[in-house]
Amino acid sequence: MSSSCDPQYAPVGDVSTALMVIDSRLKAVYDGRTETDPEQQQMVDQFAASLGPAEFNALLDGTCTLIYMFMNWLRTACEAHDKDVIEYVVPTLVATMRMMPRTFRPEVIPTMAGLLIAAGSGLSPNLWRAQYGPWTDAEMNPLEATAVLLGEHINRMSGNDHNFATRLITEALSSLDQG
Template identity: 85%
Template sequence: MSSPCDPEYAPVGDVGAALMMIDSRLKAIYDSKTENDPEQQQMVDQFAASFGPAGFNALLDGACTLIYMFMQWLRAACEDHDKDVIEYMVPTLVATMRMMPKTFRPETIPTMAGLLIAAGTGLSPNLWRAQYGGWTDAEMNPLEATAVLLAERINQITGDHDFATRLITEALSQSARD
């Protein structure tokens, strides 16, 4: 039986722009010289602000698509080791979120965990979230940070700081060829 939250019904959004933002955050994490760099933050903020309302919604959908794609990769990796992605990833990521109170206010953690669980069970994170109303301003940083945490976790698992970004760019390239 098909779910109204099935990914086939979800808008993909601007995955390329969302990936650029996530990759920028990852580079800042890995390069201690750019971590907490105000110029870098200003550039990312200006980039996001340049979209306008429709573009911003596409960016949100793109971030949710990334969360979905990352969780699907993690799901396959977990299944290769007879592990459940929800059991293996969600508690770790939620614990990380709880250690970041400036980024993840306590009231946003259940929503971000819900996005992870939706994606981990094969549902569209953005359609799952839409059931509960529009995105709030308080959820913007946590949404981006959730995608960054997933990408960083994939990079840790693979031992390659660029793996998560490459995973998505290769999927986008393959999609364009098809």
């Protein structure tokens, strides 16, 4: 039975730009920076200001696509070890979110957990979220941070290869271009 949240109905969005943003954040984490580089933040702010509504929505959709792709990879990895991705990944990430109150205000954690559960269940996170109305400003940083946490989780699972999650998506995009 098909769901209205089936990924086949979801816009893919601008995955390349979303990946660039997430990769940049991962590099900052691995460089040990706890605060965003002011120059980098200025560039991100200028880039965001240059986006029109369509480009901004494409970036949101691209970030949700990354979350879906990351959770799909994690689901496959968990199933190979007879583990459930929702049981194995979601509590760990939610606990991390709770330790980051400046990024994840308590009221957005259920939404981010819902995105993870939707993606882990094979549903489109952006279509799942759309059921509850438009995105809010309060959800923008947590959405990005959720994708970063997933990428970092994947990198740790891969033996601390700091580029594994980015490579995973890049290779998937390359195979689509060649197909």
